[in-house]
Amino acid sequence: MPLARANEAASGTAIGMVDLAAWRQRALSFETEVAKAVVGQSRAIRLITIAIFARGHVLLEGDVGVGKTTLLRASARALGGSYERIEGTIDLMPGDLIYHTYLGDEGRPRVEPGPVLRAGEDLAIFFFNEINRARPQVHSLLLRLMAERSVSAFNKEYRFPNLLMFADRNRVEREETFELPAAARDRFLMEIAIEQPSESEARRSLVFDPRFHDADSLLDSIASGVLDHQQLNGVARAIQTKIETSETLERYVVALWDAIRNPASAGIQIDNVDTSRLVMAGASPRGLSYLIRAARVAAWLDGRNAVLPEDVRDVFYETMGHRIFFDPVYELRREVIARELIAALFKTVPAP
Numbered sequence: 336m337p338l339a340r341a342n343e344a345a346s347g348t349a350i351g352m353v354d355l356a357a358w359r360q361r362a363l364s365f366e367t368e369v370a371k372a373v374v375g376q377s378r379a380i381r382l383i384t385i386a387i388f389a390r391g392h393v394l395l396e397g398d399v400g401v402g403k404t405t406l407l408r409a410s411a412r413a414l415g416g417s418y419e420r421i422e423g424t425i426d427l428m429p430g431d432l433i434y435h436t437y438l439g440d441e442g443r444p445r446v447e448p449g450p451v452l453r454a455g456e457d458l459a460i461f462f463f464n465e466i467n468r469a470r471p472q473v474h475s476l477l478l479r480l481m482a483e484r485s486v487s488a489f490n491k492e493y494r495f496p497n498l499l500m501f502a503d504r505n506r507v508e509r510e511e512t513f514e515l516p517a518a519a520r521d522r523f524l525m526e527i528a529i530e531q532p533s534e535s536e537a538r539r540s541l542v543f544d545p546r547f548h549d550a551d552s553l554l555d556s557i558a559s560g561v562l563d564h565q566q567l568n569g570v571a572r573a574i575q576t577k578i579e580t581s582e583t584l585e586r587y588v589v590a591l592w593d594a595i596r597n598p599a600s601a602g603i604q605i606d607n608v609d610t611s612r613l614v615m616a617g618a619s620p621r622g623l624s625y626l627i628r629a630a631r632v633a634a635w636l637d638g639r640n641a642v643l644p645e646d647v648r649d650v651f652y653e654t655m656g657h658r659i660f661f662d663p664v665y666e667l668r669r670e671v672i673a674r675e676l677i678a679a680l681f682k683t684v685p686a687p
Contacts, residue, residue, distance in 0.1 A: 353573035355635065362388060362636060365413050365561045372409035372553045373402050374540055375532025382527050382653055383410050384636065387562070389628040390571045391524020392481050392500035394466070394657075401529045403503040405550050407462055415560025416459025416497060419450040423468035429476040433488045451486060451493075458495045459564040466502040467512045474519050481522040497564050517660060524625050525653040528670075571632075578631040579641045583687040587644055590684050591651075592623055595659065595676070603679045608665065608672060617659035626654045644686040652677050 362384055369380050379395075383406070386393045395403040411418045421432060432451045439445040451461065463469070463477070477500070480486055485494045502523075504512075520526070532538050541547050580588075594601035595618045599611035630646040637646075656673045665672055 349569065350573045350576050353570055355570075355573060355577060358570050359635060359638065361562055368413040368557045368561050369406070369409045371556055372550075373406045374547075375534055375537030376402065376406060376529065379406060379527055379529055380410075381636070382525055382650070385629050385632045385650065386524050387414065387499065387567065388571055388574060388632045388635070389524060389625075390499070390568060391625065391628070392522060393502070394520075394523045394526045395501075395503040395529050396506055396526060397503075397529030398531070399505045401531060403505075403529050404464060405553070406529065407501045407503060408550070408554055409557055411460040411462060411501065412554055412557045412559050413561045414460060414499075414564055415562060416564035417454030417457040418460045418462070419453060419458060420462040420464065421450050423463060423465035423473075425468060425470070427469050427473055429472050432473070432476060433486065451480065452488060455493070456495060457497070459497050459499065461498060461500050463500065463502040465504060467504040467515060469513065471513055471516070474513070474515060478516075478519045478522060481519070496568065520657050521619075521621070523657070524629065525650075526657040527653055574635050575628060575631055577640065578635050580627065580631075581641065584642055584644065584647070587684070587687050588623065588627065588647060591647070591680060592618060594680055594684050595655070598676060598680070601680075601683055603676070603683050605672065605675050605679060608675075610676075612662050613665060613672070613676070615660045615662055618655060619658065622655055622658040626651065629654050648681055648686075651681075 365387075366380050366384055369383070370377065373380070383393055387410075393407075395407060397403050421427070430449075432449050434449045434452070435447050437445055437447075451458070461480070466474075466477075469477075476486065480495075480498070481500050484496060484498045485492060487493070500523075532541065546553055594603065596614060598605075598613060599609075603610050605613075626647065627642070629650040630642045633646040633650055634640075634642045652674065656677065659673065659676070661669060661672065
């Protein structure tokens, strides 16, 4: 038996041994626990759950004070495993993630592992707060960490097989910030927008219920380790293997792919936008594979063993929107145009 399959069998996560029905109940329990700390964000919680079981990294974006950090901290607590966090600042350097230097009691310099290395292979969640405040040098290190789940330090290779990167950024402040490069953004399975809750009861609770005024106490109310992070890679493989896609659905996704890369040729029209020059690049094969990974998990969470067009459409914006690169003249209106483009895409390409 190959070593990888032997390791799966030893950990009880070989594909044939995974009880997806039982794991679905655990996933729903995870969502219930996270919802104790955040209100009015059921869709964001579902998308994070999809990303966890698709084994993809997550970037949250939204205004200041809408609960991005609380949502990610709640998700990390319910997920379990070792958790590390770092704050993005303009003076942060790559070495700050790898090692920590200080003077010991005896007055001699000491070097200890930094937040990336501190937990070793057990690192399950690395939370990067205000990621756009970090310099491009830091983004380069993160790119390898997300892409390969490994780093080189102290003449040694460190691997993190269970790692997920959670990050957030606010979209208000632009001073002393650095835009993430396209390669780094592409490594996030999803970019999820966090908006103000629209339900009046949720808004009332956030303002007047004292529970939501103390984030630490609120997080303490969440059960820790609802999911076994060491088994999630095996569960994710089982979902991708057992949740089917029909030939009809596959043709539909390929048609969406063709249309999003050449919207004018597909007959897509957007007010005040020249769709013949709108899309410069993006919607790569990797992006489409991420889309299908997420759609399979969405179908599984809804209790089905096959992907429907609704599953693809439901996760399309969060998995594909940041992977479509516009002509610079349209970049300042990216968020609005991307949503209009995807809405027009769904109207233009007929669903099976």
